[in-house]
Amino acid sequence: MSAALQQHAALDPRDRGGPAQPLLAVSGLRKHFPIRGGLLNRQVATVQAVDDVSFSVAKGETLGVVGESGCGKSTTARLLMQLMRPDAGSIVFDGDEVGAQDGIGVQDLRRQMQMVFQDSYSSLNPRLAMVDSIAYAPRMHGLPARQATQRAEELLMQVGLNPALFARRYPHELSGGQRQRVNIARALALEPRLVILDEAVSALDKSVEAQVLNLLAELKARLNLTYLFISHDLNVVEYISDRVLVMYLGRVVEAGPVEQIYGRPRHPYTRALLASKPTLDPDRRTTVLPLAGDPPNPINPPSGCRFRTRCPYAQPRCAEVVPPLGPPMDALSGAGGGHIVACIVPEAQAGTEIRHVA
Amino acid sequence: MSPDATPATPAIEATGLTVRFRRRGEPEICAVNGVGFALARGQVMTILGESGSGKSVSLKAVMGLLPPFAKVEGQVRIGGRDVLSLPPAELAKLRGGQVSMIFQEPMAAMDPVYTIGDQIAETIVQHEGTDRATAMARAKRLLDRVAIPSAARRLKNYPHEMSGGMRQRAMIALALACSPSVLLADEPTTALDVTVQIQILMLLRELQSELGMAVVFVTHDVGVAAEISDRIAVMYAGRFVEAGTVREVMRTPQHPYTRGLLASTVHGGMRRQELRTIPGNPPSLAALPAGCHFRPRCPEAVSRCMEEPPVVSPRPGAMVRCVHAERAARAADAVPA
Numbered sequence: 083m084s085a086a087l088q089q090h091a092a093l094d095p096r097d098r099g100g101p102a103q104p105l106l107a108v109s110g111l112r113k114h115f116p117i118r119g120g121l122l123n124r125q126v127a128t129v130q131a132v133d134d135v136s137f138s139v140a141k142g143e144t145l146g147v148v149g150e151s152g153c154g155k156s157t158t159a160r161l162l163m164q165l166m167r168p169d170a171g172s173i174v175f176d177g178d179e180v181g182a183q184d185g186i187g188v189q190d191l192r193r194q195m196q197m198v199f200q201d202s203y204s205s206l207n208p209r210l211a212m213v214d215s216i217a218y219a220p221r222m223h224g225l226p227a228r229q230a231t232q233r234a235e236e237l238l239m240q241v242g243l244n245p246a247l248f249a250r251r252y253p254h255e256l257s258g259g260q261r262q263r264v265n266i267a268r269a270l271a272l273e274p275r276l277v278i279l280d281e282a283v284s285a286l287d288k289s290v291e292a293q294v295l296n297l298l299a300e301l302k303a304r305l306n307l308t309y310l311f312i313s314h315d316l317n318v319v320e321y322i323s324d325r326v327l328v329m330y331l332g333r334v335v336e337a338g339p340v341e342q343i344y345g346r347p348r349h350p351y352t353r354a355l356l357a358s359k360p361t362l363d364p365d366r367r368t369t370v371l372p373l374a375g376d377p378p379n380p381i382n383p384p385s386g387c388r389f390r391t392r393c394p395y396a397q398p399r400c401a402e403v404v405p406p407l408g409p410p411m412d413a414l415s416g417a418g419g420g421h422i423v424a425c426i427v428p429e430a431q432a433g434t435e436i437r438h439v440a
Numbered sequence: 441m442s443p444d445a446t447p448a449t450p451a452i453e454a455t456g457l458t459v460r461f462r463r464r465g466e467p468e469i470c471a472v473n474g475v476g477f478a479l480a481r482g483q484v485m486t487i488l489g490e491s492g493s494g495k496s497v498s499l500k501a502v503m504g505l506l507p508p509f510a511k512v513e514g515q516v517r518i519g520g521r522d523v524l525s526l527p528p529a530e531l532a533k534l535r536g537g538q539v540s541m542i543f544q545e546p547m548a549a550m551d552p553v554y555t556i557g558d559q560i561a562e563t564i565v566q567h568e569g570t571d572r573a574t575a576m577a578r579a580k581r582l583l584d585r586v587a588i589p590s591a592a593r594r595l596k597n598y599p600h601e602m603s604g605g606m607r608q609r610a611m612i613a614l615a616l617a618c619s620p621s622v623l624l625a626d627e628p629t630t631a632l633d634v635t636v637q638i639q640i641l642m643l644l645r646e647l648q649s650e651l652g653m654a655v656v657f658v659t660h661d662v663g664v665a666a667e668i669s670d671r672i673a674v675m676y677a678g679r680f681v682e683a684g685t686v687r688e689v690m691r692t693p694q695h696p697y698t699r700g701l702l703a704s705t706v707h708g709g710m711r712r713q714e715l716r717t718i719p720g721n722p723p724s725l726a727a728l729p730a731g732c733h734f735r736p737r738c739p740e741a742v743s744r745c746m747e748e749p750p751v752v753s754p755r756p757g758a759m760v761r762c763v764h765a766e767r768a769a770r771a772a773d774a775v776p777a
């Protein structure tokens with residue numbers, strides 16, 4: 083299946099660097115939000131929403147992104163879509179740096195990279211019929227009205243909505259699952275290569291979520307898509323992803339193949355996160371609290387490793403250095419399929435039982 | 441008459457609970473269509489259902505929190521008294537006293553302009569007539585109990601000064617202020633991160649067994665239901681379609697909807713498999729299909745499903761609303777043990 087996909091990728095006339103070149107390579111991405119206050123509306127603090135984030139997405143893969151609320155997942159997505167300017171960092175799309183002189187322009191990038199948001203309702207214009215919502219972007223990009231409409235109807239078909247029934251409907255006349263299908267159709271209208279799905283199935287009922295996940299899998303194979311799949315649902319991310327990126331307070335703490343991250347997580351935060359997942363088995367309920375407390379305030383995050391204030395393995399030096407992302411300490415060199423972790427304490431990576439001093 | 445009556449003297453018992461919304465010029469909405477259950481102290485029953493199935497409306501009906509145009513029928517007995525026919529003043533006394541409720545959004549239960557301490561103490565003073573100092577001392581113990589650090593200081597916080605998880609804990613403390621015998625919990629962890637969700641679930645489990653409360657817990661999340669419940673009732677289009685112990689319902693689901701719901705709940709073991717789905721969408725509550733409400737989406741539908749489905753009890757305390765369950769039960773009866 084993946085071999086077939088790669089072959090397909092080579093046939094895509096837009097493919098530039100071949101299958102080995104990542105479709106998306108992000109490095110050193112940073113976005114800090116100023117918090118203003120007081121009489122003079124001066125900057126009083128900074129939210130370090132995204133801080134030195136680097137990762138890449140291979141052609142044809144699904145990269146899952148997980149982490150607690152506020153860890154910077156959506157901000158990362160918005161930065162990729164050029165919906166806001168990063169403070170620092172570079173975004174390279176299939177070898178072309180975004181915004182660089184000899185790189186790729188924003189217009190062109192948005193053709194090839196599209197996004198689906200969580201809130202299916204507010205992301206559709208209430209006064210546009212479905213077919214017009216979907217046809218909007220192609221028309222803006224110069225497709226004549228008649229052809230744009232035809233394309234929109236084809237897309238409705240592709241997402242499993244009969245155009246005869248749904249083309250003229252308005253957002254309030256659809257269910258949440260149907261609206262999310264329309265949002266997906268709209269994202270596909272410009273034939274993107276990369277689709278960013280930010281909590282795209284989170285608001286759906288389980289029985290409908292499964293329909294949309296099947297649809298995403300089918301579209302990906304058929305249209306040769308690459309996904310960046312952001313979700314707080316650890317089960318769904320495990321199901322859909324090839325690789326997973328774990329974020330904590332604006333930074334990447336671990337990344338790697340899904341089997342490694344879920345089967346042998348090395349970062350204590352990743353382990354706690356996965357252990358917090360309800361078990362689905364009434365005879366194996368959670369009995370040990372995986373992680374106490376709330377995520378710390380993203381304003382003035384802890385120095386060094388940001389997880390250290392909740393980490394049972396924390397040592398004084400964790401406050402001093404920002405742990406670099408690197409292969410797990412116990413991994414044989416070259417092994418691991420690109421598994422990387424940001425932690426400097428061997429026992430923490432190994433998950434050795436810690437003895438509590440009373 | 442309730443289909444899953446287990447205990448002798450239930451802490452809460454509902455029979456034929458029905459809620460319709462009727463507004464001029466709009467079709468009538470049949471939100472709850474004959475819900476029945478009985479729950480003893482010390483037990484947790486989860487109502488598991490998808491969006492719009494009538495979970496919140498059922499709880500609000502019990503609490504008398506529905507708007508005046510809602511037509512509520514049936515019986516709900518708490519500690520033997522029928523709450524639906526109580527005069528408003530009596531009902532208000534019951535609320536926050538013998539029965540209390542927690543919500544997905546803590547601000548729905550809290551007043552933004554009073555401190556946490558004031559709100560808890562005020563509830564205690566109102567229901568029990570204790571003096572303020574005693575009430576405030578109890579408020580502090582309650583915050584301690586729900587694991588809010590530096591409780592004495594936190595008493596003086598306003599709700600917005602707390603993080604989401606801490607606010608949820610404060611709301612639980614408020615709900616527990618007068619040691620209720622019945623706690624109604626409407627998706628109290630749905631808006632929380634998984635790491636905080638599991639903290640709150642474990643806390644609720646602890647408090648529930650310590651205080652011996654009957655808890656009706658509402659969720660759409662099968663995993664959450666498995667973590668917290670003794671019993672599960674699966675709700676579809678305003679009705680319970682199946683009820684039983686958490687193990688029965690999760691391991692040997694009988695109703696086609698329950699089976700579909702469990703099968704479409706994604707987990708990692710399903711990687712690269714096409715997911716089993718339930719085709720279509722839930723019906724409009726303004727135009728429910730005749731007979732079994734699940735029929736239009738049911739892969740096992742037969743012509744008899746056009747009629748009102750039978751309520752079958754395959755095991756003591758278990759309930760399934762489906763013609764196929766009836767046949768299965770009869771077949772089982774025919775085989776001598």
Ligand SMILES: Nc1ncnc2c1ncn2[C@@H]1O[C@H](COP(=O)(O)OP(=O)(O)OP(=O)(O)O)[C@@H](O)[C@H]1O
Nearest residue numbers: 115129131150151152153154155156157158314380
């Ligand atoms: N425009 C903004 N101005 C100021 N702060 C912002 C802005 N957008 C996001 N933030 C802050 O940046 C941090 C990261 O937010 P972001 O939305 O990226 O998180 P997230 O991981 O998507 O969370 P969630 O799971 O809740 O969607 C948060 O603390 C958020 O409050």
Ligand SMILES: Nc1ncnc2c1ncn2[C@@H]1O[C@H](COP(=O)(O)OP(=O)(O)OP(=O)(O)O)[C@@H](O)[C@H]1O
Nearest residue numbers: 461469471490491492493494495496497498660725
């Ligand atoms: N005040 C109201 N007036 C009219 N209809 C209402 C009212 N409150 C609820 N409903 C309708 O009753 C039905 C059941 O709603 P309810 O809130 O109980 O669903 P739920 O199972 O709690 O769903 P969710 O998981 O989305 O919270 C819905 O169709 C809803 O639109």
Ligand SMILES: [Mg+2]
Nearest residue numbers: 155156157280
């Ligand atoms: Mg987000």
Ligand SMILES: [Mg+2]
Nearest residue numbers: 495496497626
């Ligand atoms: Mg509800």
